[in-house]
Amino acid sequence: MNASKLKGSLLEYAVRRILLNCGFTKVRPDGLLIFDNGGLTMINGKGAAHDADVLMNPPIQMPFSYPYRLNFECKAYNKKVGLTIIRNALGLRYDINEFEIVTRRHLRERQNDRRSPLAIDNRQRFNYQVGVASVEDFTKPAFEFAANNKIPLISLRWFLPANICDSFHQITPAYLQRFTEQQLNDLHQFLKGNDNENATEFLRETESIFRNIYNSIIEFENRVLIGLLESGDLLFLISDNNNNDVEYLRNRNTIMTARFHYRRRTLDYWTLSVNQEVEFGFYLPSRIIEMWREQSFDSQAAISLKAELFSRVFVFVRNGELPFRILRIDRRWLNEINRNE
Template sequence: MEPPLQMPFGYPTRVLYECKAYEGLTSLSIVRNALGLRLDINEFEIVTKSSLSKRKNNSRSEYAIEQRDRYIYQVGIASIYGFTKPAVEFAANNKIPLLSLQWILDDSHLGMLKQLNQEYIDQLDRNYLNNLFSFLTNSTPNQYYRDNFRYLFDAVYVEWVSNFLCTFEDNLKSLYVGLLESGDMIFLKAKDNNYHAYMSNTVHTSVLKARIHYQINSLGKWELDIIRDNETISLAKFDFFVPDTIMKRWKESNFSRLEATAIKQSYFARIFIYNHSENTNSPVTIVNVDSNWLANLIRTEQRW
């Protein structure tokens, strides 16, 4: 994947994800291997005899710049379930992005994955498998697959794969990626269609503010409420799971209200939300925490 925004005056960046389908948590050794792969592809260059011979010619009429694309590569790990504590700590220390379907999908949807095994694959029609393979491995599927993949798969097999893809597609439509200034990534599940409609506009002149809440009966699941500056009417609401590193800090304070407010102030002061692909003029929306609301919250909690 290539990030929608690139830093100027440097090589563009790309992100490679290793995808793991283990039944349990992904271990430290897998994350260590990702670090080694990142070093390999960024630090070493394959030099051929042909390229060396061209460099011997000192009377070149053209600039001595190789016509090729160069990238800075990041390597991450994606898994069905989560990661062990050592794996999370190692990834945080070495800036290796981690992604788990457990952070996006509910347990019932994850349970569908256990139905996928070799016995199930062997009994599927070969043409069906070829179509599925073409769709899943094509980073830019043509319009036919975009519009008709549900019909294509359901017409052949109303089976596990088509059901899973349809459910997953529905989840993706309401899912947005948020990036914190700490480098942590959160997945924002829209609770309605308001935000999607708002971001389809090409021009946004208002400043967006965020108010963040947690629930006593589900401490790891927080709500992000987006409003316009100097207004109180909600534009959209999202649910998201707090990253493990942030939850660890909150847990150490015995989940105190005051510490939760400090976390909101330090980690969620600014959130960068990626807007899918419908708005190429504004691929990222920046949402700042509502400082007035937060200050009032601090005063209130200090009186407790």
């Protein structure tokens, strides 16, 4: 077992746990279009079969469209992710979405205008979105390319403690020599989504970098929900109040009001107040930061952004009859601060 494989599996585990906690479900291989290969989940494309690091179904689907699936490519590099990786993600999205099964029999059937069966393979089709997840942040060109091509990005630096992110890069070949090959193999299987009692005991009982990262992931997932703006931008809503604020949203089925605030010293980190009772923090999506930067971070421009982009937030929850809660911006409050400006 090599260090890079374990680091990548740890990152995949973190992303998968966060999505599962917010109501996403794992895609099950069908044995043909999506299949298992030596512990890897492979998805067929036009040119080849690709390793799908984290392949999930969203909690809700859009009508009048093929169902959506989300695949995150996970990169546990010790440097910022650059433009090449994001371009590769765009190419992967094209390759798996444009894939179609066309056999010689299907081609011959097209020559017969009176044929009864359609000359296409009878299968369920999906729209695949491909994102990139990283331990480190992304370069500016990578951010810009991702925004222009609607590629979602996740960096653990955005929500896990700095020392936990740093510890990923302390998983080296020399460090792995402290453990047996069986321990590392069991851990790898567990991180890939397979039940393994030995790995569970290892993470619970053995002092290690793996246990520290694992505990941080579990602690974080109890404080985070994923919000979706009508523009398609994702928000990671983080509570500082253990999981009490998360439970507050989960236990309400009504539409709630939201107010958004920022501080001049941290313009990219905003807070969201729900019904003026609970509060979440979140980092502005890079695309919205760029829009605001173009207007010199003007306060009036911030009000306009709130009105245009944050009028409604769909927050995914794991339990309840509805898979999401709707937060509508408090219009009375928004009009009042607009008058004050």
